[in-house]
């Protein structure tokens with residue numbers, strides 16, 4: 001009995017040491033958690049608040065997140081006001097000053113990334129939910145993913161200098177794999193170049209720029225504003241006259257209207273993953289691009305068969 005008790009104590013103690021030896025990282029999105037795992041390897045435990053199938057602008061913050069945030073060593077958000085509706089109140093309620101903006105355990109992933117569509121003039125309500133700091137869906141360009149990984153690696157090294165070499169090594173490995181993948185993806189660019197698509201929300205400007213596709217319009221007339229019948233009619237007209245083949249939509253909008261537009265125009269509607277975890281086969285940041293580009297390529301070859 002005594003032996004068992006000692007064994008149990010040892011087990012509890014070692015489990016505790018094991019748990020606390022890992023840096024606890026909470027991210028807003030699954031993309032950031034995936035990149036944190038690439039760089040942090042065995043030394044971090046990363047969990048995200050929003051799942052990849054959720055709208056990152058509006059996340060229903062469950063109380064269980066507060067517990068995670070309370071214990072977190074590091075909080076990482078996309079930034080550019082993507083999470084402005086829900087992350088600040090969560091951080092305030094978590095009562096963990098380490099992870100508040102401006103403190104060491106807070107990281108904004110957008111630092112040094114290429115940000116598109118920064119509004120030049122005054123931003124007002126009539127423009128819809130326009131982000132005054134630029135389009136916050138910037139992680140959908142692998143060049144920005146490389147910068148985000150570097151930002152995370154620097155931050156992990158700052159918080160946990162004893163494993164700085166490991167973070168550096170993991171970052172280098174990730175970057176090598178990313179470079180190899182980019183060569184593979186680049187071979188698809190000539191095929192995709194100039195492909196015109198309509199998207200539901202303005203989620204893919206960085207992706208479109210990187211891979212040469214053209215987003216000609218949105219199902220939402222302005223970010224966050226529901227489509228009016230007049231907008232839908234003019235969109236249908238545009239899809240027909242410009243012979244747009246594809247409507248891409250995020251997994252978190254109602255498919256009813258886009259489905260109707262697709263039926264009326266003959267365009268194909270595809271759920272296009274904007275994040276890791278948006279489809280069960282997208283487990284890593286590299287999977288995200290593999291999946292999306294394959295989907296576009298298949299849609300193109302199918303439309304070629306038809307004509």
Ligand SMILES: [Zn+2]
Nearest residue numbers: 201202203223
């Ligand atoms: Zn958005």
